[in-house]
Amino acid sequence: MSSLTLFGLCAAGLIGIGLYGALVDPQPLRKILALNLFGAGTFLMFGVVSRRGADAGLGGDPVPQAMVITGIVVAFAATALAVALLLRIFQATGDTVLEPTGTGEE
């Protein structure tokens, strides 16, 4: 087992943890956090692939690395917008937990 494989497995684990958190946690803030973990795992997977594509004396393939940089920034923009929406919803309704609509009567 090499370090690269370890980081690949770490990426797979992070994606699983993030996906689970995003699916089951009823609090939107925690969902946003979990989606960020999911994203971090995806980016790390890119990093492992990038390292495998190393040639021409480089540490890694620069194309996936540049895409990850763009991805991190876009993920931040989405997070900031989602958090602003969440705070506005809280301001307007006082809700911080997502509930299934029509609980019980179906």
Added chain:
Amino acid sequence: MSATLVADGVLVLLLLGLALRATAAADAFAAVVAFVAFGLLLALAWMRLHAGDVALTEAAIGSGVTGAVLVAAAMRLPPTLPHIPPEADPEAAFPKAMPGGAARPEVMPGWAARPKVILGEAAIRLAALLLSGLVTACLAGLVLWTTGPSHSQAATALRHLPELGLYNAVTGVLMAYRGFDTLMEKIVLLLALVGVWSLARDTVWGGRPFPAAIPAQGGAVTLIARLLPPIGIVVAVYLLWVSAEEPGGAFQGGAILAAMWLLVLLAGLRQAPLLGSRLVRWTVAVGPAIFLAAGFAGFAFPAGFLSYPPGVAKAMIILIEFPLLLSIAVILGLLVTGPAERRP
């Protein structure tokens, strides 16, 4: 060999442990703190993958600025766990459940349905666990079974770098080979900022955003906010300048500038700007606008959109990147402070 493997193993275990803590912690604030620590360790992992540019971005944006947004949100939201079922307030939970003003049922529907809901929750948790486990197993299998070098665009991307005067391959990809992506990323940031601003209530439109200075007069925050910004500004400009050869770039520098600005705002040394002011709007728009203009200038030369004429390429890239640094810093800072909440 084994020493680095052990170190990497510890790093991976710490990463997974912090990720679990970030999803499982009962308190939202503790979860966010775990997430920020996770991001900093992830930057270390990126260094181990020989990706210094990504490590800087992860530390500055993925952990730092995202962490600031999440911390601010966690502090403003009330602690919600243990999770409150909707039957706590039947009027709010079922506003339209009884049409025609029918009398409220004697047994509140939520209470009657409670066991069913719990069963449903357990089933959902199990299904989610199975799904995430399956995804992880598939990806792990992919990692374990694929070996050898992966397909790479590096050679194509690197071919023109010397003509551009860039020796950092990642900067070259960001500014030239995939320049269109980088331009679109600025547009995404601007759209996110427009989205955040548009959440302001009508009465405070164009006003100042949330952080009314935290009263910390004479405290450590004030001292740091006076000492650190001059150093931070130098580091930010250096990161941008050095990105032609070494890890760095407009985003990493911009995030540091934004951090310095937020520090000054938090210490109460300066007021947050009026979001309706022309100066703010121009500052936010100038970087992306110059980038776009430079893109269209490419049409004047044979190569087309976002191409740089040989000879002046380096000068053009610097001309694009320095206004971008300023715009990015202001956009990142304003995304953290959020929509207007105080009257202009």
